[in-house]
Amino acid sequence: MADKEKKKKESIFDLSKYIDKTIRVKFQGGREASGVLKGFDPLLNLVLDGTIEYMRDPDDQYKLTEDTRQLGLVVCRGTSVVLICPHDGMESIPNPFVQQQEV
């Protein structure tokens, strides 16, 4: 029982190393945003500054430059966050799963 007490509310990931860094966040529902992480809590609610939101449209098929908007200082709901990654640590690559269709 004493051991269970210790493990009550431990995050498996420490976001404090991302404070003041630009991160990219993906949400349930397909929204994406990136901004500078200013704060967070154990429930994964985030405070992002200088936030840019990228939106996905059916015909846009994940072209980032279309439909971005500047949102400024926002709070992101932790219940809606599905992915967090550093903005610098990723790049767009051509889809590796698509076979060249020659039929």
Next chain:
Amino acid sequence: MAATPTTNPSQLLPLELVDKCIGSRIHIVMKNDKEIVGTLLGFDDFVNMVLEDVTEFEITPEGRRITKLDQILLNGNNITMLIPGGEGPEV
């Protein structure tokens, strides 16, 4: 709630920022293509929100939807982002 694990106290807590916004305009972005702009009267632990003088925007059909007055209770289940002082999509 639980004891703060390894967060340093001088950072900005998300719910504190929402709390500071009580009394001013806030722009709520939902998981789907809906956005709500209103004056924040309050919220609870689940971030259900009570808003006043509310305008509801539907983003895909490009246009403002309904303007509701009085007060609404917005279910926090579908809230994705909260933008203090936001005025909503400019269309």
